[in-house]
Amino acid sequence: MTITEDRAADAATPEIGRARTRKEDARLITGRTRWTDNIQLPGMLHLAMVRSPFAHATITAINTDEARKAPGVVGVVTGADIKDVQGAVANAWPITADQKTPDHLPVVVEHVACAGEIVAVVAARTAAEARDAAELVDVDYDELPAVLDLKEAVKDEVLAHPALGTNTSAVWTLDSAAQGSGTDVEDEIAAARSDGVVIEREFRQQRLIPAFMEPRSTVCDPTGEQMTVWTSTQVPHILRFLVAATTGIPESKVRIIAPDVGGGFGGKLQTTPEEFATIAVARRLGKPCKYTETRSESLLSGHHGRDQWQKLTLSARKDGTVTGLKVELLADLGAYIGVVGGGVPVLGAWMFNSIYKFAAYHFTVRTMLTNKTWVDAYRGAGRPEATFAIERMMDELAAELGRDPLEVREQNWITHDEFPFTSVAGMTYDTGNYEAATAKAKALFGYDELRAEQRRRRESKDPVQLGIGISTFTEMCGLAPSRILGTLNYGAGGWESASIRMLATGKVEVLTGVSPHGQGHETAWSQIVADRLGVPFEDVEVLHGDTQISSKGMDTYGSRSLVVGAEAVVRAADKVIDKAKVVAAHLLEASVDDIEFTAGKFGVKGTDKGVTMPEVALATWTGHNLPDGVEPSLDADATFDPENFSFPHGTHLCAMEVDTETGATSMRKYVCVDDIGTIINPLIVEGQVHGGLVQGIAQALWEGAEYDDQGTLVTGSFVDYTLPTSADTISFVTDHTTSPSTYTALGTKGVGEAGAIASTPAVVNAIVDAVRPLGVDDVVMPCTPERVWKAIQAGRAVSTEGDRDAQPHFDEGAPNQDPGAASPESTSDGSQS
């Protein structure tokens, strides 16, 4: 074979669908790259934060004299010093018109509302000198009573922000009867109470910490015409807007760069006090400044995730047909309302009904302020909470009916021939095939064999019991149609932007408004553009994360990059092709209507004449021979605003072994079959699914942010915040079914959050399934061995099946209220070694 033939053969293989290794990995994995903390500027100062140890306090005095005298110190800045110029940490989504939103100053001036708030900033020649001097800042606090427990907060006896007069920030409701998308939920529940089944359960979504790999870091250089800020963020464009909007610096004077960013999971979609403080201090001192947090600071002061109480009432007919679902949420926002804040539980509002055909649906969330670290988006943001609750409820319904939980799901889900389907919450799902995904998952899992083994173990009273957990999930991602965001009062649009620059040498630069932080966009976007423009993969360069280069964008979160961001890229590429066709027609002396573009070549219908994209690019660049009135440029911009969300789905099956003697659990098998539409790069998808699964499994088994009764985070390091490693996980079996989305040109659906959304209930359902015959119908997350063991003890203490069923589910001490074990709020009496 000659080289030419080789190339031709290559060109015929589409890039989309190829399991390419990621082009960014060589530099990321070897660390030969630009993490923010690697950046060194001439004359740069280093910052250290003085943080409040108290959860709730008034600052009465700050003495900075000793710190100012310490070696290397250039300045010590308090909140009062920068009161008028430091800007504010904003909430972009007030969920109701009357939402109570406390002011959130980057460096507090008087009122501390959670431990870890910044009270003063020390700038010094070295990071060590800054840290040493920070110890010398003397702050006097008047401690105030702190409200830490979510249910206590509702009583308004202790206020997180006394000035607001209440801890309730907002109450937001979605009612299918009121909006005309379903019947009245109270009617359905009443009917089921007299002649059907009603399941009532309360679940705890514990507080989690995003725990991204790269701690946050910011460098601000205030010395140029434009102030330049490098920061470890998911949202450079949003940060630019909010810096301008809250500090008064003109937007045109602000350049934000997100260099390589080591993970975020939502934890870096915030505009942070640390960023604003670094900017304010750099401007005040007129020198470049860098702040890099420690891991302990990251766990304490980066926003947290989840943290809800979820009360659910599900009604069904005796034959198992679900009729109504009522959801009452209590959501902890912590001390402040982050950029999305109260919107996170609202994002779950459309997803509790999931894939099931409820007639009636009612959702309410009450968002609460407490004196804990603020809570915002964490991988899945609202949808994992919803998926957990409904998938737990479907298992409880099946148990109540004495039927196989997969069968009960199938009875109630939307069948493949019913798409597009408008749900009881009012969302229109475009495509899906729950039957196909489930059939494939069951086969890969060996569902029937595992059920048989489970029966054998039950009969032989094996001390190690086996449970099977199911999660047939869907989610909504691809945030988001701007018009819908408008109706929800969100402060921005949900569109995405892209530009394509055709270089003279035939190479291509793609500018994208999304801001990758580990996902592999550079590889995937190159594959998409290579196919679209018919150029080699290697010839495509993807540029991002710098507001001076990719000037417009809404950044990366909510599984939006591919389904929104890449759609803009596709549209920009199509504009390039349209422009190039005109030039090609001119060069080929043909009519534009006769030009066909395939595999990188413009040909004339019915002839073998043609020119390649690089040839057209070069001809355009020279401008020597262009048609009249045609500008010498093939470059094109596009902005894409999605018409709907994206609705990936899948069936996840998990087998857990439970050691009934100790409560220890171990994963035996995990199979997931996800339908994420068209797959651009299977390798990247597998990585996203694996990582997501582990994060979801970690919520079920290991992670939980715990505070003591003083409001101190006791899981303040990785000794106590038990993040799993690869040594704690098994090999997952992942596969796919494909129903391309009809809302995107590429047919893709988002995959960034799917694993984390789906896996948590699969694991908990499996644990409960293993020990249900012992009288257990719930285990509070994380399902520690202690909790599992205590649930078994409590279950055994209740003598008969009948007694168990008669327990009122919403009462204190009921089986689903963490039997035996203390509640998460009160277990924090001891710290660990």
Place this chain on the structure above:
Amino acid sequence: MIPAQFDYLAPTSVADAVAALAEHGDEAKVLAGGQSLLPILRMRLNAPGVVIDLGRIPELQGVSEDGDHLVIGAMTTYAAVLASEAVTTHAALLSKAIATVADPQIRHRGTVGGALVHADPAGDVGAPALALGAELVIAGADGSTRTVAAEDFFEDLFATAVGEGELLTQIRIPKHTGWGAHYEKFVRVSHQWSIVGVAATVRSEGGSIAEARVGLTNMGSTPLRARSVEEALVGQPATDEAVRAAVASVNDGTNPPSDLNGDADYRKHLATVLTRRAVLAAAGA
């Protein structure tokens, strides 16, 4: 995570190290593998003015045999202990426990001496040292040495018989050649400290247990030895039923902590289950 400033000394003999300790008094802190000390310094929970690194003192390194004793230098790393055939042969329990400590990186840095002096009740080295009847050799300021039995060594949480100005130099372990051994460590994630750990080593004779030694991790403010269990096991067959009965008294004298991983009652329950499992495994059942 930047520690406060300190001066750094690296003596090359025990005598020099002890002299340096005497000179700097309570300003000084000894550095072994640094796997406990460095996090403490970096979190600024302690800020010594002088750090004395024992890493350059050859006499504190390595495993040797001295008649019916094994002698382990205080600065011998976990990894070196694991690689030592002498330890596997004569003190299998120590190898088995050390194999569960943290991860390979930490096992290549952390030392047996550092772990014993650090005396974290959740650490995995104390219980096997107790169970094996180890003796700890301590060098004093005046050049003298004294030997302390493991049972007298651990005084309280993070407190041992090593006094100010003193160094732990050697761990002497009576050989337990031919004894079966097992360390049962209970954790939630793999890199965690023991929630409860049980170290058991057993000499079997004609199908039953002739002698047994049992140490408990994290069941009190120091590692504990379960003497009543050891006595009850003597002469018992290595069956589930017999061992179950013999370990029933394991919680005599325990006073476990309550924390996020489990309350005291749960730990006591675990101790009974894990002790049975450890003894049965040590007896090869």
